[in-house]
Amino acid sequence: MKKFIKVTILLVLLTLMLVSSCLVGFAKEKVITFARPEDIFYLDPYNTNVLSSSIIDYLIYDRLVDHNPETGVGFVPALATEWSVSPDGTAYTFKLRQGVKFHNGEPFDAECVKVSLERFLNEKLFKNSFWETLKEVEIVDDYTVIVRYKVPNVLCLTSLILTPMLPAKAFTEKGVALFDHPIGTGAFTWGHWIRGQEIVVNKNPDYWGKPAYVDKFIYLPIIEDSTRLAAILTGEIDIADSMSADQVPMTEAEPNVEIAKMLAWDQNYIGLKADTPPMTDKKFRQAINMAIDRENIVKFIFKGGRPSTGNIPQGIVGFDDSLTPVKQDIEKAKQLVKESIYDGRELSFIIPMGWYPKEKDVTQAIQAQLMEVGINVKLELIDGAVYREKRAAGNYDFYWSGYAADDIDFYLWNVIHSDLMSTGYKNEELNKLIEDQRQEVDSEKRIEILRKIQNIINTEVAPQIFVYQMENLYFQRKGITGYRYYGNKIPDLRYAHYEE
Amino acid sequence: MRKYIIKRILWCFLVLFGVSVISFGILHLTPGDPARLLLSDGATQQEINELREKMGLNKPIQVQYLIYMQGVIKGDLGTSLYFKKPNLDLIKERIPATLLLTSAAVFGSLLFSLPLGIIAGVKQGTFIDLFAMLFALLGQAMSPVWLGILLIFTFAVKLRILPSFGYGSLQALIMPAVTLGLPLAALITRLSRAGTIDILSEDYILAIRAKGIGEKKIIMRYVLKNVLIPITTIVGLQFAVFMGGAVVTESIFSWPGIGKLAISAIYGRDFPLVQAIMLVAATFFVSINLLVDIVYTLLDPRVKVN
Numbered sequence: 097m098k099k100f101i102k103v104t105i106l107l108v109l110l111t112l113m114l115v116s117s118c119l120v121g122f123a124k125e126k127v128i129t130f131a132r133p134e135d136i137f138y139l140d141p142y143n144t145n146v147l148s149s150s151i152i153d154y155l156i157y158d159r160l161v162d163h164n165p166e167t168g169v170g171f172v173p174a175l176a177t178e179w180s181v182s183p184d185g186t187a188y189t190f191k192l193r194q195g196v197k198f199h200n201g202e203p204f205d206a207e208c209v210k211v212s213l214e215r216f217l218n219e220k221l222f223k224n225s226f227w228e229t230l231k232e233v234e235i236v237d238d239y240t241v242i243v244r245y246k247v248p249n250v251l252c253l254t255s256l257i258l259t260p261m262l263p264a265k266a267f268t269e270k271g272v273a274l275f276d277h278p279i280g281t282g283a284f285t286w287g288h289w290i291r292g293q294e295i296v297v298n299k300n301p302d303y304w305g306k307p308a309y310v311d312k313f314i315y316l317p318i319i320e321d322s323t324r325l326a327a328i329l330t331g332e333i334d335i336a337d338s339m340s341a342d343q344v345p346m347t348e349a350e351p352n353v354e355i356a357k358m359l360a361w362d363q364n365y366i367g368l369k370a371d372t373p374p375m376t377d378k379k380f381r382q383a384i385n386m387a388i389d390r391e392n393i394v395k396f397i398f399k400g401g402r403p404s405t406g407n408i409p410q411g412i413v414g415f416d417d418s419l420t421p422v423k424q425d426i427e428k429a430k431q432l433v434k435e436s437i438y439d440g441r442e443l444s445f446i447i448p449m450g451w452y453p454k455e456k457d458v459t460q461a462i463q464a465q466l467m468e469v470g471i472n473v474k475l476e477l478i479d480g481a482v483y484r485e486k487r488a489a490g491n492y493d494f495y496w497s498g499y500a501a502d503d504i505d506f507y508l509w510n511v512i513h514s515d516l517m518s519t520g521y522k523n524e525e526l527n528k529l530i531e532d533q534r535q536e537v538d539s540e541k542r543i544e545i546l547r548k549i550q551n552i553i554n555t556e557v558a559p560q561i562f563v564y565q566m567e568n569l570y571f572q573r574k575g576i577t578g579y580r581y582y583g584n585k586i587p588d589l590r591y592a593h594y595e596e
Numbered sequence: 597m598r599k600y601i602i603k604r605i606l607w608c609f610l611v612l613f614g615v616s617v618i619s620f621g622i623l624h625l626t627p628g629d630p631a632r633l634l635l636s637d638g639a640t641q642q643e644i645n646e647l648r649e650k651m652g653l654n655k656p657i658q659v660q661y662l663i664y665m666q667g668v669i670k671g672d673l674g675t676s677l678y679f680k681k682p683n684l685d686l687i688k689e690r691i692p693a694t695l696l697l698t699s700a701a702v703f704g705s706l707l708f709s710l711p712l713g714i715i716a717g718v719k720q721g722t723f724i725d726l727f728a729m730l731f732a733l734l735g736q737a738m739s740p741v742w743l744g745i746l747l748i749f750t751f752a753v754k755l756r757i758l759p760s761f762g763y764g765s766l767q768a769l770i771m772p773a774v775t776l777g778l779p780l781a782a783l784i785t786r787l788s789r790a791g792t793i794d795i796l797s798e799d800y801i802l803a804i805r806a807k808g809i810g811e812k813k814i815i816m817r818y819v820l821k822n823v824l825i826p827i828t829t830i831v832g833l834q835f836a837v838f839m840g841g842a843v844v845t846e847s848i849f850s851w852p853g854i855g856k857l858a859i860s861a862i863y864g865r866d867f868p869l870v871q872a873i874m875l876v877a878a879t880f881f882v883s884i885n886l887l888v889d890i891v892y893t894l895l896d897p898r899v900k901v902n
Contacts, residue, residue: 135860137678220643272680291679291689292852293763318761318850326748326760450863481865488641516640 126310128576128592131324132337135317136295139275141260143221148315150258150586155297155313156199157260157280158305160190160209161253168582169411171253174305175204175261175281185248185537186231192239196304198263199285206235211264213243225506226255248535250542254503283308283590292317309578309593328353328571335576335592339569340453341399352574357400360568361409361583362500364452365560366445366462369493371520374438381557383432387469388462389424394564397457404562406550408504411583413539414546419554429469438471443493446476448483452498453566459496462563490518498566502584504546505534512559521559526552604889608882612875616668619874620661651677664871673875674868676861683872687854693763694853697845698838700769701777702831709784710827714819716785717792718811728785735782744775744848761850772849776842780834784827791823825896832888839884840877 134148141153160176163169176190196204216227229249234242243252263279278286283303287296295315299308316333318324325343328336329350339347339355347353366384374380390403403421408414447459456477463473473494478486487495495517499507508530510516529549536542553560568585579592648654652663667674673683716728751771752760762768795801795818804814841855850856854873861869 137676138680220646290852291686292856316761316850319856320745320848320850322745323748323761323848323850326753329753330756330760332752332760332762480863514640 125312126593127312127314128310128335128589129314129316129333130335130337130587130589130592131316131318131327131333133317133319133321133324134338135292135319136289136315139278139289140221140272141262141275142215142223143219143272145222147585148317151589152295152297152315153260153280154282154586154588155284155590156278156282156286157262158196158282159260160192160256162588163257163582165580165588168580169413171257179253181252181537183537185250185535186245188243188252189236190241190243192241193304194239196281197302198266198281199279199300200263200266202263202265202279204261204281205238205264206241207238208261208264209233209241209243210235211267212262213259215262223258225510226251226258248537250534250537250539251503251505257502284313287312306591308590313589313592325571328573331573334573335579335589336571337568337587339571341569343571344399344569347571354572354574355569356572357567357569358581359402359410359583360500360566360585361411361502362498362568362585363404363407363409363562363565364458364496364498365404365407365562367487367492367495367497367517367519367560368521368558369490369519370559371522372493374436375493375558377436377438378556378558379432380436380438381561383429383436383469384466384471385422385557385561386425386429386432387465387471388422388561388563389465390421390563391424393458393461397454397461398564398567400567400569402565404564406554407499407507407560407562408546408550409565409583412501412503414504414543414550416547416550424465426468433470440470440472442472442474444476445473445494445496446478446483446486446492447496448480449477451480452496455496458563487517490520497560500584508549509534512553519559523552523556523558600893601886601890604886608886611882612878615878616665616871616875617661619871619878620664621657624657624660668875673872676869677866678860678864679866679869683869684876686857686869687872687876690852690854690857693851694839694841694846694855696769697772697776697842697851697853698835700773701838701842702780702835704773705777705781705784706827706831709781710788710823713785713788714792714815714823717789717796717819718815720793725789728789732782732785732789735778735785738778740775740779740844741848743778744771744845747771747775748848763850763852768849772845772851775848776838776845780831783830787827787830788823791826792819795819795822821895825892828891828895829888832884832891836881836884836888839880841873 130151132148132151134146136148136152137146138144139149139152141149141157158175160174161171161179162174164172173193175193175196177193178191180189181187182189190209192204192206192209198204210233213227213230213233215221216224216230217232229246231244231246234244236242245252260280260282262274266279267274281304283300283305284297285300287298289295293316297313299311301307318327318333318336321340321343324333324336325339325346327333329347331352344355347355368375368381368384370376394401394403402410405419405421406416408416410417445459445463447455449455452458459475459477463475466473483495486492487497497517499511501507512521513527513530515521526549529545529552533542533545533549536545568581570581573594575594576592577595579587579589581587652660655663664674671684673687675681676683676686679686712724712728712731716725719725748760748771751758757767758771759765759768801814801818804818805811839854841853841858842851843855843859845851846853846855847859854877858870858873858877860866861873
């Protein structure tokens with residue numbers, strides 16, 4: 097027994113020594129560790145709809161243009177040094193940066209732009225919708241390209257931010273196998289990926305732009321919210337993403353952790369089955385709009401964010417800050433319900449489980465508010481796949497959904513114009529305006545059209561009623577600086593580091 | 597004996613066939629189209645149909661099953677829709693982590709609970725006995741989710757002596773293994789205690805004591821061996837279950853094992869991957885069960901195999 101105890105103590109001491117020596121070794125290398133509740137499945141930057149992959153893409157690849165890091169919108173040169181649009185909006189000419197090399201030594205040139213973008217012509221990819229009307233990429237010379245569209249296009253630059261540049265030679269040679277060991281021009285080079293555990297990227301010493309501050313960046317998928325919170329409180333990770341307001345009090349008590357928030361370009365709304373009574377009656381729709389207590393939903397359920405004033409979220413092109421949210425008016429809403437054709441039947445409200453934060457709380461609040469004005473709603477909290485099927489088939493009275501994007505066009509075109517959610521809503525004037533804004537090259541004029549559209553949706557109260565805009569909450573260890581989130585919840589972490 | 601083993605192996609194959617049919621059937625009968633979920637919200641019906649065609653979802657279900665089984669026999673368990681990699685490879689990547697966690701939990705429980713239960717049975721009514729019973733009660737009552745998070749916040753956040761997540765170090769193994777193994781430890785404690793009390797009250801023990809054999813030898817030779825018989829079955833079964841994926845524990849501690857893989861596959865309706873995991877987990881279960889049965893017959897000479 098005595099021998100056993102002695103051996104155990106020895107083993108414990110040995111382990112402690114090993115651990116402490118490892119820690120000393122690590123102290124010399126500068127590392128930033130970032131955790132999100134999302135795992136990464138696949139690293140083809142054009143063929144994944146998982147946000148976390150985009151975070152890695154920012155580090156390994158560069159884009160032709162970037163968002164203005166000061167304002168978070170607008171465009172600044174990256175791999176493209178200057179650009180111009182043809183008057184009819186079908187041709188975008190880019191002058192490319194010279195002297196840039198990929199991590200494998202290959203030079204960046206016009207061929208790379210062509211091979212990268214023309215993937216959307218030849219392959220079926222997730223991000224196809226951003227390049228639907230692409231016609232071809234014309235090489236003028238090694239450092240000049242023209243991106244040509246079949247019809248006038250206003251979203252070229254916005255789409256380019258989501259479409260990093262790939263190495264022409266390496267991609268032509270390896271195809272999608274390239275993404276097992278990604279090669280970009282970015283501030284970090286590929287390290288390794290242990291599936292389900294971590295992705296590690298290393299500083300690129302030959303980066304053409306400003307070099308990164310840290311030697312290594314580690315991405316960790318920590319799905320369980322409490323574990324992610326624990327990890328940031330102990331300092332095992334440096335930045336924790338997608339935190340919730342409930343975790344704030346505990347974190348405020350910890351002096352070494354800072355809480356940060358940013359308004360996401362992300363709103364939740366109630367979709368209406370517009371061709372089915374009583375949703376066909378404008379008075380009924382207005383009643384719903386006035387029954388909802390947006391202010392208190394934002395204040396008490398989310399403790400952050402803002403009430404929606406229209407389909408365009410704050411932060412993207414077209415947002416109108418002169419609008420105010422519809423105030424709850426129970427009496428007026430009750431009156432409207434009485435005047436409408438509503439017969440009192442139970443209306444079905446389909447809600448996808450787990451897609452949106454606090455979906456149960458919000459929809460229950462809305463249900464109670466609607467009940468107060470005499471509208472009888474049944475909440476159907478269902479699995480995501482079942483929800484998608486029901487929604488596509490139009491099998492609902494209301495559906496709960498969110499819309500997040502860099503530009504409102506995607507929502508207008510797919511959800512309204514193409515009626516992907518089968519609402520049955522038909523408004524010729526609206527559809528015409530949506531077609532117009534897609535092709536209006538003059539940005540001032542386009543904003544006018546977008547606001548007109550928003551106005552119609554707001555006055556008609558169809559086919560969706562926007563409720564609130566979300567906030568993204570993230571925690572960081574004290575002293576980290578140099579990075580920023582964009583409204584699409586993708587952070588640019590290239591220059592994150594601890595202040596000296 | 598050999599006949600017995602062969603008969604059992606044949607029975608295993610039958611069970612595995614049944615599992616493959618059931619898992620295949622259930623996944624296809626639940627509502628929810630995997631093709632629709634795989635494409636983004638902006639997908640048109642045409643794109644969905646194209647993907648269904650590509651995935652072979654439009655063929656009659658028997659044909660889909662046969663195609664699947666043909667592959668399985670060759671060692672091809674399909675390709676994951678999300679990872680776009682062979683399922684068997686993805687599962688193989690996770691096996692070491694799950695094996696480590698499972699072994700630590702199971703052997704840790706055994707090492708702690710078996711002696712505890714036996715001593716409690718021998719020294720009935722003493723403090724050790726009381727402690728053992730309390731331990732058994734709490735261990736079975738505590739929810740692993742609650743326990744896991746409580747451990748993290750106590751030992752990682754408050755005391756800072758253990759890491760809150762991860763895989764790779766001995767320290768990272770401790771809390772997940774405890775969380776996973778505690779219910780099993782509670783069970784083993786109860787069983788070994790009850791078994792010890794039973795055996796010690798047998799007549800033949802009285803006879804052996806009369807012969808003059810020391811108490812310690814009695815415990816080591818007679819009690820231990822007899823108590824191990826039911827314990828082996830339980831432990832074996834639990835080991836097999838855990839190998840299929842300790843889903844809850846792995847999720848809480850971010851442990852990169854089969855359980856965590858199964859969860860993301862199920863949520864994403866990654867059909868091929870879910871099927872592959874079910875088949876692999878069932879194979880583990882059935883093989884370990886077979887092993888336990890064989891060990892059982894070796895341990896207990898009273899069991900006749902014919």
